[in-house]
Amino acid sequence: MNPKNKGETNMKLGLSVYPEQETLEQIEAYLTLGAKYGFDTIFTSIFSVDGTRKEIVDYFKKLTDIAHGLGYVVDGDVNTWFFEKIGASYDDLSVFNEMGIDILRMDGPYGDERDAALINNPFGIRIEYNTSMIRVVDNALAHGAEKERISTCHNFYPQRYTAPSYEQIKGMNAHFHKLGIPVAMFLNSQVEGTHGPWPVSDGLPTIEEHRDMPVSAQLKHMLAMKTIDLALFGNAFASEQELEAVARVLDKATVSLKEVDPKMARALRSMYAMHGKTVPKEQLVRIPFLIHEEEGLSEAEKERLYFGFHADLGDCLNYMLRSRLSRMACGKEEIKPRVCDKPMFERGDVVIVNDHLRHYAGEVQIVLKPMKNDGQRNLLGYVDASEEEIFDLIEALDFFTFVKAE
Incomplete structure (x- = not known):
């Protein structure tokens, strides 16, 4: 072995x-x-x-x-x-x-x-x-x-x-x-x-x-x-x-790599190339975080949230786990700002960058430290509290996805 x-x-x-x-x-x-x-x-x-x-x-x-x-x-x-x-x-x-x-x-x-x-x-x-x-x-x-x-x-x-x-x-x-x-x-x-x-x-x-x-x-x-x-x-x-x-x-x-569509495969190769690595030959492993979803999500938000491959490139592991892939690999639909009355986003909150910051709109992020709600992100939901300890083990190119809590 x-x-x-x-x-x-x-x-x-x-x-x-x-x-x-x-x-x-x-x-x-x-x-x-x-x-x-x-x-x-x-x-x-x-x-x-x-x-x-x-x-x-x-x-x-x-x-x-x-x-x-x-x-x-x-x-x-x-x-x-x-x-x-x-x-x-x-x-x-x-x-x-x-x-x-x-x-x-x-x-x-x-x-x-x-x-x-x-x-x-x-x-x-x-x-x-x-x-x-x-x-x-x-x-x-x-x-x-x-x-x-x-x-x-x-x-x-x-x-x-x-x-x-x-x-x-x-x-x-x-x-x-x-x-x-x-x-x-x-x-x-x-x-x-x-x-x-x-x-x-x-x-x-x-x-x-x-x-x-x-x-x-x-x-x-x-x-x-x-x-x-x-x-x-x-x-x-x-x-x-x-x-x-x-x-x-x-x-x-x-996930078998045979199931990955060509567009996604290109994005994966690009991500791995940034770190001087090649995409694993047979399969990828994603941590399937259990998310308690907010009400009223748009279809564009759901598409990006439940997009199968989220990963941080490793340069932003401070206030968040930042998934650029959800911005790069999905379409360019509007991510309209939604009102959220929380003054601060808290550890475990899952957010998406909205059109107030259009260049980055569509990025899905997991909050690691309290962040001010400045109106540039919509709240998508929160990861189940029992899984927050996993955040500390996530490194560059560790993939994760989301599964909706029933």
Whole structure:
């Protein structure tokens, strides 16, 4: 895997299941529902299941048969202590191959050359490390580990206020992204009473900011990070509405370049050329901001607001996110001034330059800092408050679009 170009994503979606608290029937029903919405990875805890070696192997063989039949990859949480219990070792993963496990998440690594041997196992089982284990992964690579067999995953944090901030994890993400090693992160279902591996029901996010955030906003935040390859629901069971919501975000966010009309393609090439870059080959990713629309918008305003590709060139990231594309690529219809009684536009407000400033009329802008309403801009609406945190991650050539709140 090579690091992705800016503006591209191959993000996947996943679920977590906890055999010590759920029946196989419940798990199968949940995985069937997830498959309907494009989920294709499951995380589970292997070492939390009690029983003899045979009982544990038989159980997980049944689980992986169900999962594989629905198109899932199975990621199992283990540690070196469990290796001893189950009769496995760094150079013998045959028991996990027998179970049908595709990825082993090493809750505790060896910390020496044995990690390289573990990674290069003959069964092709991918080895996953906590993202905090940078030295472990770097050391394994130095001992000949095959990079393509490694992935990483953040922790989740059941106890409120114990999860890190995005600022604390972004360096880890950047390190592995540069190496081309996938990074996974946990989504937090907002369904009351969801669980993880322990009897705690206060969510399972990777970062504290996500604990009470709608799942769609969490996923958009991850997309804006540009370093997350897999978004997994940590707690179970997420609702069908939540599964559908994140799948819809990914669908709205990803645009095949084959769908872009020639005029738009020329504008994109021009924008990228300004930064000495080429347009991504396969697809573009847009953050689909949820907008609460003002009443009385003109058709010309709606055309520019819901124009599919907004981006700041990077020179105006101060008071606003400024989309010149909505001015350049759309027609020259009038943007008649509309009365707005707000003396100041506030963070999250979405505005459009009107004909009082005709040369720039049609530019759509997201307000980042309070701006005086001088009559040169019409208020189009405001971005949902749950998504304002995403603004801080938007950089030059990060595309965004708008989806009307129902």
